[in-house]
Structure formats: C-alpha cells, structure tokens
Amino acid sequence: MSETPPKRESKNFVEQSIDADLQSGRFQSVNTRFPPEPNGYLHIGHAKSICLNFGLAKTYNGTCNLRFDDTNPVKEETEYVDAIMKDIKWLGFEWDSLHYASDYFEDLYQWAEQLIQSGDAYVCDLSAEEMREYRGSLTESGRNSPDRDRSPEENLDLFRRMRAGEFPDGSRSLRAKIDMASPNINFRDPVMYRILRASHHRTGDTWCIYPTYDWTHGQSDSLENISFSICTLEFENHRPLYDWFCQKLGIHHPRQIEFAKLKLSSLVVGKRFMLRLVKEGHVSGWDDPRMPTLSGYRRRGYTPESIRNFCSDVGVAKFNSTIDMVRLENSVREHLNKIAPRRMAVLDPVKLTITNWPEGQVEIMEAVNNPEDPEIGKREIPFSGNLLIERGDFREEAPRKFFRLKKGGAVRLRAGYIVDCYDVIKDEDGKVTEILCTYDPETRSGADKSGRKVKGTIHWVSANHAKEMTVRLYDRLFTVEDPGSTEEGKTYLDYLNPNSLTTVTAYAEPSLQSHEIGDRIQLERIGYFVLDPDSQAESIVLNRIVPLRDTWGKMEAKGKTV
RNA sequence: UACCCCGUGGUGUAAUGGUAACACUACUGAUUUUGGUUCAGUCAUUCAAGGUUCGAGUCCUUGCGGGGUAGCCA
Numbered sequence: 001m002s003e004t005p006p007k008r009e010s011k012n013f014v015e016q017s018i019d020a021d022l023q024s025g026r027f028q029s030v031n032t033r034f035p036p037e038p039n040g041y042l043h044i045g046h047a048k049s050i051c052l053n054f055g056l057a058k059t060y061n062g063t064c065n066l067r068f069d070d071t072n073p074v075k076e077e078t079e080y081v082d083a084i085m086k087d088i089k090w091l092g093f094e095w096d097s098l099h100y101a102s103d104y105f106e107d108l109y110q111w112a113e114q115l116i117q118s119g120d121a122y123v124c125d126l127s128a129e130e131m132r133e134y135r136g137s138l139t140e141s142g143r144n145s146p147d148r149d150r151s152p153e154e155n156l157d158l159f160r161r162m163r164a165g166e167f168p169d170g171s172r173s174l175r176a177k178i179d180m181a182s183p184n185i186n187f188r189d190p191v192m193y194r195i196l197r198a199s200h201h202r203t204g205d206t207w208c209i210y211p212t213y214d215w216t217h218g219q220s221d222s223l224e225n226i227s228f229s230i231c232t233l234e235f236e237n238h239r240p241l242y243d244w245f246c247q248k249l250g251i252h253h254p255r256q257i258e259f260a261k262l263k264l265s266s267l268v269v270g271k272r273f274m275l276r277l278v279k280e281g282h283v284s285g286w287d288d289p290r291m292p293t294l295s296g297y298r299r300r301g302y303t304p305e306s307i308r309n310f311c312s313d314v315g316v317a318k319f320n321s322t323i324d325m326v327r328l329e330n331s332v333r334e335h336l337n338k339i340a341p342r343r344m345a346v347l348d349p350v351k352l353t354i355t356n357w358p359e360g361q362v363e364i365m366e367a368v369n370n371p372e373d374p375e376i377g378k379r380e381i382p383f384s385g386n387l388l389i390e391r392g393d394f395r396e397e398a399p400r401k402f403f404r405l406k407k408g409g410a411v412r413l414r415a416g417y418i419v420d421c422y423d424v425i426k427d428e429d430g431k432v433t434e435i436l437c438t439y440d441p442e443t444r445s446g447a448d449k450s451g452r453k454v455k456g457t458i459h460w461v462s463a464n465h466a467k468e469m470t471v472r473l474y475d476r477l478f479t480v481e482d483p484g485s486t487e488e489g490k491t492y493l494d495y496l497n498p499n500s501l502t503t504v505t506a507y508a509e510p511s512l513q514s515h516e517i518g519d520r521i522q523l524e525r526i527g528y529f530v531l532d533p534d535s536q537a538e539s540i541v542l543n544r545i546v547p548l549r550d551t552w553g554k555m556e557a558k559g560k561t562v
Numbered sequence: 563u564a565c566c567c568c569g570u571g572g573u574g575u576a577a578u579g580g581u582a583a584c585a586c587u588a589c590u591g592a593u594u595u596u597g598g599u600u601c602a603g604u605c606a607u608u609c610a611a612g613g614u615u616c617g618a619g620u621c622c623u624u625g626c627g628g629g630g631u632a633g634c635c636a
Contacts, residue, residue, distance in 0.1 A: 319567095
C-alpha cells in the first residue's frame with residue numbers, strides 16, 4: 001500500500017479567512033456577491049473580482065449574487081445594467097439571484113428611522129462646503145455640527161419631511177452620530193442620506209433622498225445573507241463603519257474582506273479615462289478591440305477561459321502589484337494554441353513563381369488543422385506554380401541565421417514542396433517583384449522521398465486561389481507602462497500608440513472562407529485571429545487577437561542573427 | 563505630517579515558527595514541415611536593524627519604502 005502524502009494546496013488569504021470562519025462557526029456557508037455600480041462597462045479589473053466572488057462560491061459550494069449598487073441615480077443607466085449582465089455571462093458565470101440596492105430603499109429608510117430614534121443619527125443643516133470645514137483634516141480633528149444635539153423627535157420630523165420633498169437639494173442630510181475626532185475620517189459623522197432630485201433608472205421619481213454607499217452596502221449584504229463581502233483595498237477604512245452600522249442595527253453581520261485590485265501594465269482602466277477615449281474617438285467604442293473592457297476583449301477574440309485562467313494565475317493578495325500585460329497575452333495564446341485550427345494567409349505578399357511547374361497544373365495538398373489536436377482533422381489547400389509568400393520571408397542577402405528563403409537557397413513550403421531560389425526580378429527601384437524558383441518533385445509534403453533537409457519552413461498561398469480579406473492588426477493602445485501616471489504637462493493621450501491599429505489586405509487559403517463570425521484561427525507563423533462581426537459573406541474581416549511568439553524577430557532586434 | 567494596509571527573484575503568487583516553492587518573463591540547449599508548440603537547464607538566503615526562540619520570510623520593536631483615506635461618488 002502506497003501512502004498518499006498529505007497534499008496541501010496553497011490557498012490565498014481570502015480562502016484562509018473563510019476557512020477560519022467556517023471552522024470557528026462564525027459562518028456556516030459561503031455566500032458572496034458581485035456588486036457593480038451600473039455606471040459604466042466592466043473591464044479586466046472587474047474580471048478579477050467576478051472570478052474571485054463566483055469562484056469562491058463554487059469552491060465552497062455556496063452562492064454568489066449579482067447586485068447592482070445603484071444608489072447614485074445621476075450616474076447610473078439601464079444600458080450599463082444590461083451590458084454588465086451580458087459580460088458576466090460571457091465570462092462564464094451565473095448568479096444565484098439578482099438584486100438591486102434600490103430594492104432595499106424602503107428597508108434602509110426604516111432602519112434610518114431606527115437609528116434616529118436610538119439617537120445614533122441626526123439631520124444636519126450644514127451645506128457641503130460647511131461640512132467639509134467641520135470635518136477637519138487628516139491631521140486635525142473635526143468639530144461637531146451645530147445640529148448634532150437635536151432631539152430624536154425633531155430629527156424624525158425633519159427626516160420625514162426630507163423624504164416628503166419639503167427641502168431643496170443639498171440643504172440637509174442625515175448623518176450618523178459617531179465621533180468627529182476619530183482618526184478614521186469615515187467615523188466623523190458620515191452622511192447616510194442626501195437630498196437629490198434625480199430620476200433613478202429603476203425607482204424613477206419615487207425618492208428625492210438617496211442613501212449613500214456606506215449606509216447601503218453592509219445592510220444590502222445583510223439582507224441577502226451574505227457571509228463574505230469581498231471588496232477592494234480602498235474600502236479598508238470603511239470596514240469599521242460597515243461593522244458599526246450592522247452592530248447598531250443588530251442585524252446579520254457579514255465579514256468584509258479587502259483585496260488588491262488588478263493593475264495591468266500599459267493600460268488605463270478608469271471610467272473617465274475610458275470614456276474620454278470613446279467620446280473623443282480615439283477608439284471606435286466601448287467594445288473596440290483595443291479597449292480593456294470585457295466587451296473589448298470579447299470582440300478582440302480573447303476567450304473567457306483565458307481570462308479566467310489569467311485571473312486565477314495572478315492570485316489574490318493585499319499587495320498593490322502591477323501585472324505585466326504579457327501574462328494576459330500568454331494566457332490567451334496558451335488556450336488558443338490548443339483550440340485554434342491552423343490556416344495560411346499572406347499579409348505582405350510577393351510573387352513566387354515555380355518555373356519548372358507544369359503549366360496550369362493544380363495539386364491539392366493536405367494539411368493538419370491543428371498539430372495539437374489531431375481530432376479536428378485535415379483540410380485541403382490548392383498548390384500551383386504561382387504562389388504568394390511573405391515579403392519578409394525572402395532576402396537576397398541574408399545573415400547566417402536567416403533560415404527562410406534566400407537567393408541560391410532552399411526552403412520548405414509548409415504542406416507543400418521544397419523550392420530552390422535561383423533568381424529574382426526587380427522593378428526600376430530595385431524592389432523585388434518576383435522570386436523565381438524550381439521545385440523538387442521528390443519532396444511533396446507527407447511523401448518526401450528525397451531525404452532532403454532544409455532549415456526553414458514558410459507559409460504560402462496559391463495566387464489564383466487566394467481569397468482577399470481585411471486584416472486588422474491591433475497593438476497596445478499606449479506606448480508606456482503606466483499611462484495613468486504621466487509626467488508634468490502631459491496626459492495619457494500623449495502616449496497613445498499611433499500604430500495601435502493597422503489594416504492590411506491579406507491573401508488567404510480558400511478554406512478560410514467557410515468560417516463564421518466569432519471563429520478563432522491561427523494564421524500559421526503569424527498569430528491568432530478572430531472573424532469580426534463586420535465580416536460579410538464575400539468580405540471577411542479578421543482581428544488579430546495576439547501574435548505568435550517571435551523568437552526570430554527578437555534575435556533580429558538584438559542583432560544576434562550572425 | 564493623523565489613521566489604516568502592504569514590503570519574498572525581472573514580474574506575480576506560495577511557504578500557517580522547522581531551513582525559500584510554483585508560474586510568467588529573460589537567457590542556454592534539445593526536438594520540430596509553424597523561428598509556434600513541447601522538453602531540459604540557469605537566475606532570491608525574503609526592505610533594514612535590533613529582539614524573542616534550539617530554530618524567524620513567518621512573532622515583537624524601531625526605522626525605511628510603497629499604497630489608501632479629508633464626496634451629500636462607489
């Protein structure tokens with residue numbers, strides 16, 4: 001009998017906290033929620049939170065709700081609600097139940113009256129500016145509001161009249177009565193309600209007072225019987241307040257746990273940053289394939305699996321780290337390598353003519369769809385004497401380590417024959433317009449009787465059979481690592497990459513014609529591509545998802561080719 | 563200069579007081595009809611200084627460094 005060694009899987013600090021609470025009996029189950037404010041589109045940073053919350057529910061056999069934190073009507077729209085739900089589903093998650101903080105407005109109101117009656121909240125007549133003055137600063141304590149000692153009766157009366165609409169916007173607020181000298185500024189009598197006449201995307205004009213985040217979040221969690229309320233680090237200082245409200249109210253008390261949000265190199269994810277890119281036309285919309293939004297990645301061709309893998313890959317901790325973009329791209333390549341059928345297309349063509357090829361003859365070659373997955377079979381590609389190859393795959397004079405085609409050299413045409421180049425034709429500017437080769441009939445792919453070995457293999461397409469298609473080559477939007485923090489007098493717009501999108505016409509093997517929108521393929525030796533929704537029957541548009549790793553390009557850039 | 567949080571290779575994450583692990587990057591090399599993939603190898607004594615301990619990345623103290631917080635935003 002072999003003993004299985006005790007296998008300890010490593011857990012992140014959130015899971016460790018959960019384990020401890022489950023063990024101690026503080027909670028019996030794991031109930032989480034993902035609580036976006038519907039004021040914009042979800043981005044890659046949200047993906048981390050989504051994967052965390054839904055993932056925890058799954059691993060602990062618990063539940064995860066979707067709750068829209070819609071307490072600020074001036075910023076929120078139904079359009080965003082719909083987009084958010086679509087993105088979460090696309091990522092591959094299903095919520096156990098759907099809620100809106102606005103569903104709890106009446107509960108919240110009743111609880112507010114309760115705190116007023118217990119003397120823990122009061123109506124304050126200070127204006128916003130006055131309140132700021134009274135609050136003190138980071139180093140000085142605040143002063144009590146002149147209205148702080150109003151009686152519960154008077155407060156109740158005023159609060160009811162606030163709700164009834166008797167006072168103008170901003171003229172009064174309801175505040176928790178805590179401690180104006182607290183070193184935690186969130187304890188300096190935080191606002192619970194503001195008077196705000198704005199139409200809410202769900203409750204319309206029913207309310208003219210709206211609860212703030214602090215007064216809403218914990219109680220919403222409580223009502224949904226959430227056990228672990230997971231949020232990002234900037235809410236750390238709010239946790240004491242979260243706890244204070246639950247305790248004062250004597251209600252089910254979830255545990256708030258904070259983690260570091262995802263920060264990726266060379267992109268900006270802030271709402272106003274992204275909004276400006278869209279509004280000023282630097283990108284085509286929220287789903288522009290260069291955008292870090294989930295809808296952008298979807299259109300770009302990223303798979304939900306690869307984003308999920310990426311999120312679990314980067315882990316969860318409290319350290320503010322920056323993840324290199326290549327991690328995400330790597331995760332995409334890793335998945336696509338396994339699932340994407342291979343095809344050939346030439347993006348920057350030059351003619352290659354096989355002068356010993358029988359005039360007018362066409363041969364059908366067979367090529368595997370994906371060497372990683374023999375299950376998905378083979379495809380047929382027409383081969384002829386008039387080919388197109390990549391201009392970059394030919395050099396008249398080439399360094400020693402250039403394994404592609406050179407004058408006087410030979411190369412294998414993938415899934416075809418070995419050809420020998422004996423001459424080139426140039427135009428008056430000296431630019432090569434045609435490469436003249438002979439082929440070796442003994443070297444047919446899969447039936448090579450020659451025993452010949454060549455160093456390089458290149459892709460090609462038969463000129464008369466090739467299908468023209470539009471290819472959009474995407475690169476990163478910004479040229480710097482951290483577009484968010486820029487030097488004096490510059491904004492992130494000064495670091496926009498002028499080459500973030502280039503469009504070229506490609507010549508592709510005929511089988512590419514039979515793909516559908518959303519299909520992902522690998523163009524051999526180039527990269528992974530997805531059929532864009534802009535595609536028409538006869539005019540296909542491909543988006544480059546991510547290029548293949550390019551060891552040669554790297555060597556060349558470093559001058560290591562000799 | 564108040565309070566809170568954080569400091570482990572180039573980048574991240576782990577090590578639950580017992581002798582630094584995993585992934586990515588980078589660099590070597592092998593295989594390869596994609597310079598792709600795959601495979602093998604190389605790259606840290608844990609911010610610093612004290613202390614507790616038989617033993618400290620883990621606990622304590624101080625310092626240094628980074629982040630957050632002064633919306634009637636979330």
